[in-house]
Amino acid sequence: MTAATLPARPDSGDSALRPLPWRRMAGVTWRQHRFALAAVAALLGALAVWLWRIGTSMHQAYAAAVACRPASSGACRGLVNAFDGMNNHMVSAASPGGVFLQLVPVLIGAFAGAPVLARELETGTFRYAWTQGFGRWRWALAKLVLLGVVLAAATGAVGVLVSWYYDPYFAAGNQSLGLSRIPPFVTLFSLRGIAFPAWTLAAFVIGALAGMLIRRVVPAIVATLAVYAGLAVAAGGFLREHYLTPLVTTSPNVPGTAWIISQWWTKDGRFAFAPDPPLSLLNQFCSALQTGKGGKPSFGTFAQCLAPHGYTQWNSYQPASRFWPFQWIEGGWLLALSALLLAATIWLVRRRAA
Amino acid sequence: MTALTMPARPDEDDARLRPLPWRRMAGVTWRQHRVTLVSVAVLLGGLAAWLWITGTTVHHAYAAAIACHPASSAACQGQASTFNGTWDVMGYAAVLLQLVPALIGAFAGALVLGRELETGTFRFAWTQGFGRWRWALAKLVALAVVLIAATGAFSILSSWSYQPYLAAGNQARGLYGNSPLVTVFSLRAVAFPAWTLAAFTISALAGMLIRRVVPAIVATLAVYAGLAIAAAGLLREHYLTPVVTSSPNVPGTAWLLGQSWTKDGRFAFAGNPPMDLVNRFCNFSQSPGGKGGGPGGGPASSVNPFAQCLAPHGYTMWTSYQPASRFWPFQWIEGGWLLALSALLIAATIWLVHRRAA
Numbered sequence A: 001m002t003a004a005t006l007p008a009r010p011d012s013g014d015s016a017l018r019p020l021p022w023r024r025m026a027g028v029t030w031r032q033h034r035f036a037l038a039a040v041a042a043l044l045g046a047l048a049v050w051l052w053r054i055g056t057s058m059h060q061a062y063a064a065a066v067a068c069r070p071a072s073s074g075a076c077r078g079l080v081n082a083f084d085g086m087n088n089h090m091v092s093a094a095s096p097g098g099v100f101l102q103l104v105p106v107l108i109g110a111f112a113g114a115p116v117l118a119r120e121l122e123t124g125t126f127r128y129a130w131t132q133g134f135g136r137w138r139w140a141l142a143k144l145v146l147l148g149v150v151l152a153a154a155t156g157a158v159g160v161l162v163s164w165y166y167d168p169y170f171a172a173g174n175q176s177l178g179l180s181r182i183p184p185f186v187t188l189f190s191l192r193g194i195a196f197p198a199w200t201l202a203a204f205v206i207g208a209l210a211g212m213l214i215r216r217v218v219p220a221i222v223a224t225l226a227v228y229a230g231l232a233v234a235a236g237g238f239l240r241e242h243y244l245t246p247l248v249t250t251s252p253n254v255p256g257t258a259w260i261i262s263q264w265w266t267k268d269g270r271f272a273f274a275p276d277p278p279l280s281l282l283n284q285f286c287s288a289l290q291t292g293k294g295g296k297p298s299f300g301t302f303a304q305c306l307a308p309h310g311y312t313q314w315n316s317y318q319p320a321s322r323f324w325p326f327q328w329i330e331g332g333w334l335l336a337l338s339a340l341l342l343a344a345t346i347w348l349v350r351r352r353a354a
Numbered sequence B: 001m002t003a004l005t006m007p008a009r010p011d012e013d014d015a016r017l018r019p020l021p022w023r024r025m026a027g028v029t030w031r032q033h034r035v036t037l038v039s040v041a042v043l044l045g046g047l048a049a050w051l052w053i054t055g056t057t058v059h060h061a062y063a064a065a066i067a068c069h070p071a072s073s074a075a076c077q078g079q080a081s082t083f084n085g086t087w088d089v090m091g092y093a094a095v096l097l098q099l100v101p102a103l104i105g106a107f108a109g110a111l112v113l114g115r116e117l118e119t120g121t122f123r124f125a126w127t128q129g130f131g132r133w134r135w136a137l138a139k140l141v142a143l144a145v146v147l148i149a150a151t152g153a154f155s156i157l158s159s160w161s162y163q164p165y166l167a168a169g170n171q172a173r174g175l176y177g178n179s180p181l182v183t184v185f186s187l188r189a190v191a192f193p194a195w196t197l198a199a200f201t202i203s204a205l206a207g208m209l210i211r212r213v214v215p216a217i218v219a220t221l222a223v224y225a226g227l228a229i230a231a232a233g234l235l236r237e238h239y240l241t242p243v244v245t246s247s248p249n250v251p252g253t254a255w256l257l258g259q260s261w262t263k264d265g266r267f268a269f270a271g272n273p274p275m276d277l278v279n280r281f282c283n284f285s286q287s288p289g290g291k292g293g294g295p296g297g298g299p300a301s302s303v304n305p306f307a308q309c310l311a312p313h314g315y316t317m318w319t320s321y322q323p324a325s326r327f328w329p330f331q332w333i334e335g336g337w338l339l340a341l342s343a344l345l346i347a348a349t350i351w352l353v354h355r356r357a358a
Helices: A024-066 A074-088 A098-123 A138-170 A188-189 A197-214 A218-242 A277-285 A299-309 A320-351 B022-065 B076-099 B099-119 B132-166 B190-209 B213-238 B274-279 B305-315 B324-355
Strands: A247-249 A260-265 A270-273 A310-320 B241-247 B255-263 B266-270 B315-322
Touching: A024 A074, A024 A098, A024 A138, A024 B213, A074 A138, A098 A188, A098 A197, A098 A218, A098 B076, A138 A188, A138 A197, A138 A320, A197 A218, A197 A320, A218 A320, A218 B099, A218 B213, A260 B266, A277 A299, A277 B076, A299 A310, A299 B213, A310 B022, A310 B266, A320 B213, B022 B099, B022 B132, B022 B266, B076 B099, B076 B132, B076 B213, B099 B132, B099 B213, B132 B190, B132 B324, B190 B324, B213 B324, B274 B305, B305 B324, B315 B324
Parallel strands: none
Antiparallel strands: A247 A310, A260 A270, A260 A310, B241 B315, B255 B266, B255 B315
């Protein structure tokens, strides 16, 4: 560990008179965490170069497919297939690219956040650092805020790039051209806009608090990974759909970009079943229905044959136009959580007997 | 760190006469790494419980979809879509599970030597009568065997969970099918423990070279990511010479590698046909179904729409693929080279331990 450079001040009487050296903490933070920051820069830089390269070719393929006239010609089909064929690595949450992008915030946060306090406590250097004239809670606060701001800025820039990368998949009118179109919600949600830096900040602060509590670096990193995984699963699986009240409709034509939350059926104004019709009912009323081979029956398929018998299908969904409100809600509560965890960490630093 | 229990031996002469205490290293290894081993057990146990529950659901949905007759009825389509819907979660999990070998290996391996060197306890540990390279070798081998056994058992469970997606004949029934050589290849059979072992030995060597735990973990994750991407993206398709066929009906479970076209026995072009050719010969009035085979980026539709319209004009499409029956040869090839790599890395680590001035 690099030696800290703040001069010790034996005369604590005049430290109140001098301005506190907040600015000089920037130099200390850089010197103590330059390896972590360089590693983050290398990771994000490689990611940005890769996103830029494949994103450029994808945007070109998209522009070619959209500009092609007439859309039903064989050549245009070829361009559409070329664009859709690029999906395999990145397009869905379950694709390797999509999943590995989601690991970036937690890896950065855990490996940058846990050592800030845990390494000082594990190696004993806190005895020196915390007895400087600057004061130990200011010392911890300055380092955490500085690193948090730098990480949020860096991942925010990458978040803009990721948004740009995925743009072609969210354009309206893709479906009529046969181009892939995906709902802007669901899991890729956390990779774009302000959610990406917000999740990074949350992981960083969780790491710092875990380091303060556990006082050892590697266990703190492992604990951060576990807590973050739980938080991300809870947010993606349970919380996000409740940010705003979902829309409810009986129309069988829910827009393809909507995020379907749930489906249920009513008969004569009373709840009948959810989400799929029972087999006995299908055999009774839908036996004549032949659906296309290989495809899922669309949402309207069962509705068509059950509607004449008094059954109504209800869908609750979040429309794609709510993307930005959802981003601000998620960014907001993550920022509030981060501030709370930061305050808890500083309180622990103040309280701990040196 | 827990205190070490090997007695120091001031009398060098009779150390040769006594049997070397290999067995007692098991106790030392356990005491030094019990937190790691318990963490690994908790992680694998939690994942196994989850896989068991979801796997049971998948098997029930698959059995219901297969038993349903006639297959084209709406009720059977409903069963099929229930089964296909399970891939949304299982496909996501399949990618996340590939992180498990990297995480286990990186955290367990970096601590073995990196922590002793970082904290300075190697000065005590390596000066015991047992000898420092034996000390390092015993710990590495004991931990590696335990990790292989645990992840091997886990891979049997994950094989079972993903079995329904890999069965032949899924496509004919509209069920989601996947080639056993693609997404879940590294989660099953020999490959899963072999990748864990490789991550562990990479991490042990990184710990010996860097001598600090956290940088060694980061380095291991980076090296492992590069190795896994290279293996899946570049190496694996070349394990055995691909089968080349001109038949347009390649089995749905095959792993498609590439397409090339010939005219009159000579090479014409590779991949998709050029635009002018398509404009001249192919008039698709309706969309020929250019979408992929299933949710989550499965193998594309096996019948190429261009083959049908270009065949009358003398063009032949050649498809190269790896048939699903090569699953076990591929597993043994991948397991074999990973094991050889791991043995090499352990040897390099031990040589470094032997050589380093204490």
